Amino acid sequence: MHQNQAPTDKEASAEKIQVELFSRTLARHGLDLRKGETSTLQINVGLLCNQMCRHCHLEAGASRSELMDRDTIDEVVAYAKRARFQVVDITRGAPEMNPHLGCLIETIAPLTPRLMLRANLTALAQQDTDYLRELCTVNRVVIVASFPSISGSRTDSLRGKGVLEKSVAMLKKLNELGYGMDGTGLELNLVSNPTGAFLPVSQSQAEKRFKADLRRKWGLAFNNLFTSANVPLGRFLVWQRDSGNLESYMQKLSARFNPCTIEGLMCRTFVSVNWDGYLYDCDFNLARGAYLGGRKRHVSEMAGLPEPGTRIPTGNHCYACTAGSGFT
Template structure:
């Protein structure tokens, strides 16, 4: 297998930033689930959580950077007690704010105020819903998660998310339950739309299919199951030069729970900082400049396999 950098140069490609439109904020590695594919190794045992000072610095950066989108992720962002303040600040700073959710916390008891804030501020919810098969979902995310996720989707639909004309966007994220690539996005969206409506009366706006990055807990599983080399070969074999232009790292900057910046959430997981040196969000005058080089490694094949990563 050739390195990702070699694959780029063999195709006369140079991976550099375009205009950075999205600020992705990782609120920490604390999560109520222990997903086997998690590239960050998030879980209930993790203590890395963004504190209020850092969060305020991130919100200041969202204003200073003039970002079009703020994408809030984790871990489970709902487990960070300061999330409502970040939502308030970011919805004032950026026209679009997205919250990534595993569905089982957002809609649990005691989240009514958060849901009301998200509804009032028109925050898009991007929800993990990896499969229509309960056994695949639970093999990946743990026992009881399928039913919990369905309950979450139904509640979000009741409030208005994913319902036409509500202005409340609900998107689903599908990723494979193993060492194989995800289904073609449009076909999967058609199938999920039909089956979720038919079986459970659930509706949504868009569906995104994503490959699993060979990092963190998923990398550990690939190695222990003897799938690592085959999976890396598969990702590399699927290298699509046309996907490079649209890679998320060209238009996104990711800030970790401790305020340090990365080209993307996968580089964050791999510990490869933005521009090769640790920079704190408070030190950044604005978005990373257009034309800046993007740090790459073998996991970058995740985003160039097939039609690419959204």
């Protein structure tokens, strides 16, 4: 068993649902999913999280003990020195809960023009956050925060009780530091995903609505909103299967397959390194245990960027990235 397999239900799989296999859909359109020029190093620093979101494809939570250790962080930084990425993206569970996060930010920031931190706003409030927030400000770290909905009941049903209130309080602190404010150069982006088995609304429309509502309700500002469909993996897959919605959700996703999304998919330009140092084409393949280019490799073995043209492993979870306007 791969160590990232879902602990709640190892039998759940989007492949068991009666939709055309994603690989067949690609072939029917004369398409293939292969690596392009890699630009982004995504670093998954662990599965420990103070929340237990119902849509989490990695099943992060308070009971998870997997965390990237200091030696692996040094190996990741050494790789970033060898390969030089245009973007470095530090991500989940809640990255703030990895005790080495500060060291990672300090050592990797000089190696990339764009460093992003996917902050769990409530964990950012719990930890030694003055230090962390200052570090982000000094290093011009782009903060990307989950903010599924402006409705308290919808956010809390997906992410846990009181999450909206705590998230709003942290966004206020970030705005006070200059994040999301005009002219500061401190970028604050939000990510919204549907609170169930339906597709996200148009990103530009949602951004306009979020900007207006956050300003009106709480006086908050941010730069960009990204919307994404929930990926049928991990806890979201089990939730949808148990509630009887998985089949219709998969049918909805596959019916909206859009061949134009393939060119811009993140797996074409990403290397995603797990907490244990093993490599994947994206965070979702990481959750499935499908290694980078189908080959198990540790970050310490990588001489440089992945070879363009290498085939990317796919599965039916890929329908979530390719439905409608896609997830890049």
